[in-house]
Amino acid sequence: MRMDELKQFIENCDNVTILTHKNPDGDTLGCGFALCRCLRLMGKNANVINNDNFPVRYSFLYNDYYVQSFEEQTVIAVDVADTQLLGSRLAEYADKIDLCIDHHISNTNFAKNTYVDAKASAACLILFELFSHLPVLIDDQIAMCLYTGIATDTGCFKFENTTPQAHMACATLMTFNIDFAKINRKMFDVKTKARIKIEERAMNKMEYYFDDRCSIMILTQETILQSGLEQSEFDGLASLALQVEEVQIGITMRERKKGVYKISVRTTEEVNASEFCAKFGGGGHIRAAGCEISGELDDIKQKILKAAKEVVVNI
Amino acid sequence: MRMDELKQFIENCDNVTILTHKNPDGDTLGCGFALCRCLRLMGKNANVINNDNFPVRYSFLYNDYYVQSFEEQTVIAVDVADTQLLGSRLAEYADKIDLCIDHHISNTNFAKNTYVDAKASAACLILFELFSHLPVLIDDQIAMCLYTGIATDTGCFKFENTTPQAHMACATLMTFNIDFAKINRKMFDVKTKARIKIEERAMNKMEYYFDDRCSIMILTQETILQSGLEQSEFDGLASLALQVEEVQIGITMRERKKGVYKISVRTTEEVNASEFCAKFGGGGHIRAAGCEISGELDDIKQKILKAAKEVVVNI
Numbered sequence: 266m267r268m269d270e271l272k273q274f275i276e277n278c279d280n281v282t283i284l285t286h287k288n289p290d291g292d293t294l295g296c297g298f299a300l301c302r303c304l305r306l307m308g309k310n311a312n313v314i315n316n317d318n319f320p321v322r323y324s325f326l327y328n329d330y331y332v333q334s335f336e337e338q339t340v341i342a343v344d345v346a347d348t349q350l351l352g353s354r355l356a357e358y359a360d361k362i363d364l365c366i367d368h369h370i371s372n373t374n375f376a377k378n379t380y381v382d383a384k385a386s387a388a389c390l391i392l393f394e395l396f397s398h399l400p401v402l403i404d405d406q407i408a409m410c411l412y413t414g415i416a417t418d419t420g421c422f423k424f425e426n427t428t429p430q431a432h433m434a435c436a437t438l439m440t441f442n443i444d445f446a447k448i449n450r451k452m453f454d455v456k457t458k459a460r461i462k463i464e465e466r467a468m469n470k471m472e473y474y475f476d477d478r479c480s481i482m483i484l485t486q487e488t489i490l491q492s493g494l495e496q497s498e499f500d501g502l503a504s505l506a507l508q509v510e511e512v513q514i515g516i517t518m519r520e521r522k523k524g525v526y527k528i529s530v531r532t533t534e535e536v537n538a539s540e541f542c543a544k545f546g547g548g549g550h551i552r553a554a555g556c557e558i559s560g561e562l563d564d565i566k567q568k569i570l571k572a573a574k575e576v577v578v579n580i
Numbered sequence: 581m582r583m584d585e586l587k588q589f590i591e592n593c594d595n596v597t598i599l600t601h602k603n604p605d606g607d608t609l610g611c612g613f614a615l616c617r618c619l620r621l622m623g624k625n626a627n628v629i630n631n632d633n634f635p636v637r638y639s640f641l642y643n644d645y646y647v648q649s650f651e652e653q654t655v656i657a658v659d660v661a662d663t664q665l666l667g668s669r670l671a672e673y674a675d676k677i678d679l680c681i682d683h684h685i686s687n688t689n690f691a692k693n694t695y696v697d698a699k700a701s702a703a704c705l706i707l708f709e710l711f712s713h714l715p716v717l718i719d720d721q722i723a724m725c726l727y728t729g730i731a732t733d734t735g736c737f738k739f740e741n742t743t744p745q746a747h748m749a750c751a752t753l754m755t756f757n758i759d760f761a762k763i764n765r766k767m768f769d770v771k772t773k774a775r776i777k778i779e780e781r782a783m784n785k786m787e788y789y790f791d792d793r794c795s796i797m798i799l800t801q802e803t804i805l806q807s808g809l810e811q812s813e814f815d816g817l818a819s820l821a822l823q824v825e826e827v828q829i830g831i832t833m834r835e836r837k838k839g840v841y842k843i844s845v846r847t848t849e850e851v852n853a854s855e856f857c858a859k860f861g862g863g864g865h866i867r868a869a870g871c872e873i874s875g876e877l878d879d880i881k882q883k884i885l886k887a888a889k890e891v892v893v894n895i
Contacts, residue, residue, distance in 0.1 A: 422737045422750075423768060425761040432751035435737075436744035446740040447849070453738060455825045458792075461783050468780045473773075510770045534762075 266380040272398045274364055274378060279309045280338040284362065286345045287316040287352030291323065291452060295389045295414025296343035296366070298326045299407045303392075306401045310335040316352025325448070326410050339363050344388035344414075347373045366391055386431040389414025393434045408441035413448055421453055425552075463492035467505060467517075474570060477511040478577035481566065484519045503529035503553075513577050514541065516569060518562075525559045528569065535578040544572055581695040587713045589679055589693060594624045595653040599677065601660045602631040602667030606638065606767060610704045610729025611658035611681070613641050614722045618707075621716045625650040631667025640763070641725050654678050659703035659729075662688045681706055701746040704729025708749045723756035728763055736768055740867075778807035782820060782832075789885060792826040793892035796881065799834045818844035818868075828892050829856065831884060836872075841880055844870045850893040859887055 266274075283301055285293040297313040304311040310333050319327055340362050345351060346369035348359040365376035368391060370383035385391050389411045396403055403411075415435055419427040422435075439445055456464070466488055472481045482505065499519070506515025514536045517529040528545065531553055532538040538554035545568075547556020558565045581589075598616055600608040612628040619626040625648050634642055655677050660666060661684035663674040680691035683706060685698035700706050704726045711718055718726075730750055734742040737750075754760055771779070781803055787796045797820065814834070821830025829851045832844040843860065846868055847853040853869035860883075862871020873880045 416737075422731075423761070423764040427754070427760070429751035429754045432747040432754065436747035436751070439742070439744045439747065445742070446738070449738040450822075450848075451825075454819075454823060456823045458788075458824060461786075461823060465780050465783045468776050471776075477773075504769075507765075508769060508771045508776060509773055510766075533765075 266378050268380075268394065268398065270378075271364075271366070271380045271395060275304070275395065275399060276307075278304075278339040278341075278363075280335045281309065281311040282337050282340050282358075283311060283313045284340065284342040284345060284351060284355055284358055285313060285315045286350040287355075289315050289317065289320065289323070290344075291326075291417030292387045292389055292414040293344035294319065294323050294326050295387075295410040295412075295417075296392055298330060299389065299392055299396075299410035299414075300341070300343060300366075301330070302404070302407050302410070303396055303399065303401055305333075306404070307399070314355065316354045322451070323413075325451075326413060329406065341366065342376060343392075344368070346371050348375045366395075384428065386426050386428050387415045387418035389418070390428075390431055390434055393438070403438075403441070405442045408438045409443040409448070412438040412443055412445055413452070416445070416449060417452055421449055457494075459493040459495075463488070463494050464502070464505060466492065467502065468508075471506070471509075473509070473512075475574055475577050477509060478513045479570070479573040480506045480509060480512045480515045481569070482506050482515070482517045483562070483566075484517065485562075486520045486523065489520070503531050507531045507533065514538070514573050516573065518565065518569075520562075521557075524561070525557065526562070526565055527555065527557055528565075529553075529555045536576050541572065541576060545569075581693050583695075583709065583713065585693075586679075586681070586695045586710060590619070590710065590714060591622075593619075593654040593656075593678070595650045596624065596626040597652050597655050597673075598626060598628045599655065599657040599660060599666060599670055599673055600628060600630045601665040602670075604630050604632065604635065604638070605659075606641075606732030607702045607704055607729040608659035609634065609638050609641050610702075610725040610727075610732075611707055613645060614704065614707055614711075614725035614729075615656070615658060615681075616645070617719070617722050617725070618711055618714065618716055620648075621719070622714070629670065631669045637766070638728075640766075641728060644721065656681065657691060658707075659683070661686050663690045681710075699743065701741050701743050702730045702733035704733070705743075705746055705749055708753070718753075718756070720757045723753045724758040724763070727753040727758055727760055728767070731760070731764060732767055736764055772809075774808040774810075778803070778809050779817070779820060781807065782817065783823075786821070786824075788824070788827075790889055790892050792824060793828045794885070794888040795821045795824060795827045795830045796884070797821050797830070797832045798877070798881075799832065800877075801835045801838065804835070818846050822846045822848065829853070829888050831888065833877075833880065833884075835877075839876070840872065840874045841877070842870065842872055843880075843884065844868075851891050856887065856891055860884075 283297045285297040301311040301313045342362050342365040362376040364378045367381050368385040368388045372381045382391050393411050415431050467482045503517040513533050515531045519527045521527050530538045539549050542554040542556040545556040598612045600612040616626040616628045657677050657680040677691040679693045682696050683700040683703045687696045697706050708726050730746050782797045818832040828848050830846045834842045836842050845853045854864050857869040857871040860871040
């Protein structure tokens with residue numbers, strides 16, 4: 266689908282249900298509520314739905330959102346790469362999606378119409394362009410949604426996926442009345458006490474190998490239970506393993522249930538995380554990948570260390 | 581001084597010594613090495629100097645820098661708000677500064693010519709504009725210096741001082757061959773083991789008061805010595821006290837010598853840090869200020885808690 270076709274689709278659609286992905290993040294929710302508001306400003310009916318409850322953490326995106334009553338005619342998925350990511354509650358929509366707007370190169374083309382821009386830092390960046398072609402003016406609320414999606418998906422403009430376009434869009438979005446500094450504090454700096462506690466314990470127990478080129482962080486069920494941390498609060502914990510400058514591969518071993526470890530691997534440019542995890546039946550991205558291994562903690566650790574020793578690079 | 585006058589000054593000057601501020605950060609060094617390179621590309625002689633050694637942490641900014649030999653004719657200070665910030669080694673320059681380029685509203689006008697733009701997120705942003713008026717093309721190295729200054733002074737575009745202009749400039753600078761993601765990892769994510777250790781201990785000992793609206797972090801000399809942390813590694817430690825969502829005032833008490841505490845105060849929009857510290861003879865900015873108090877730890881703590889109780893806001 267081209268941008269002009271996408272524009273036409275949006276202009277012609279009505280009574281829209283917008284699907285966001287499960288375990289929702291700033292980009293999928295930013296897209297959902299920005300598109301919903303845009304459609305409503307155009308005089309159309311629209312709702313946003315999700316497999317889970319909308320997280321309180323993102324409540325500023327939907328503070329003035331309300332559910333509309335209408336007979337659904339159009340289903341649009343935003344920032345959804347695969348129907349599996351809709352979650353069980355929205356699974357019934359899997360074969361009924363009229364349009365998908367996404368930025369994942371892995372998009373499985375499940376929708377009747379698909380607009381994918383894999384170079385876009387965030388799906389919200391696609392909407393930013395789309396909205397400039399529509400007969401509607403962005404307002405403060407929409408600007409806040411789009412800014413949040415772009416900022417969160419780029420790690421506040423820190424990651425490799427940040428583009429000049431992302432900066433340009435945010436330069437424009439900042440001219441609206443949005444408290445971007447407060448949003449960024451909420452998204453990037455603020456932590457729950459439980460999260461602080463588990464980070465502290467994790468860092469305390471961090472082990473370093475091969476002249477600090479490899480770090481291993483072990484989170485047993487006991488540690489996790491003691492911290493009181495909820496499942497949703499584990500996001501980003503794996504990246505702590507890369508904090509020490511020399512580390513090229515940071516490995517987090519989280520005990521999901523007795524004797525079953527979820528292994529999260531984060532790497533710097535010297536090491537391919539995806540290839541590393543493939544050795545253990547897992548996969549993922551080049552700098553962030555994962556796998557699952559069952560067995561005795563010490564055996565698993567030795568296996569992983571042996572593999573890590575082969576991939577770290579002497580500088 | 582207006583921008584056209586600044587341009588004229590730079591075009592007409594030669595044999596330039598560029599002064600950067602002591603305890604140098606990304607902005608002053610980014611400015612220094614970018615301006616030096618720009619002047620050299622214009623066929624002029626220029627050197628950059630600092631009170632301290634250029635920190636290894638910023639070595640990517642000066643990897644291909646070399647000292648030139650010439651008879652000094654012009655002295656330019658960059659990102660220097662006050663001659664006191666030059667440090668003792670450069671104090672002799674205090675009354676010999678021909679031009680100061682700065683973005684601090686507190687600039688004391690110590691130079692013969694001063695260009696201050698207090699709205700600029702970083703002094704590097706002023707240079708970015710200046711260079712666009714000069715008969716010289718920015719190269720990769722200059723782009724890297726300017727990007728680093730802007731990114732570091734805005735907390736990677738996270739802080740209130742980030743402007744649309746900062747984003748626009750970085751959109752342009754990213755089109756050069758610079759590894760911005762690597763720079764950002766180095767500037768914002770990477771920590772020494774000693775730093776990780778002291779953060780862990782500090783968070784471990786963090787105390788919360790008044791329904792978590794006030795946090796206090798105490799770093800005794802013993803804790804500091806045990807961590808092996810160097811003076812320069814304390815940057816940003818105070819901001820940890822604001823990590824918990826409800827906290828409105830985060831107070832760090834660092835024992836500088838036996839019985840003497842450096843108090844760093846960080847606040848969210850509910851509390852004025854500068855006014856708070858003024859009560860104890862200190863001062864600073866509205867969200868970040870400090871003071872020094874001598875006495876028994878417990879007495880100091882009680883005094884501070886009493887004052888904090890008066891300023892935190894019930895939500």
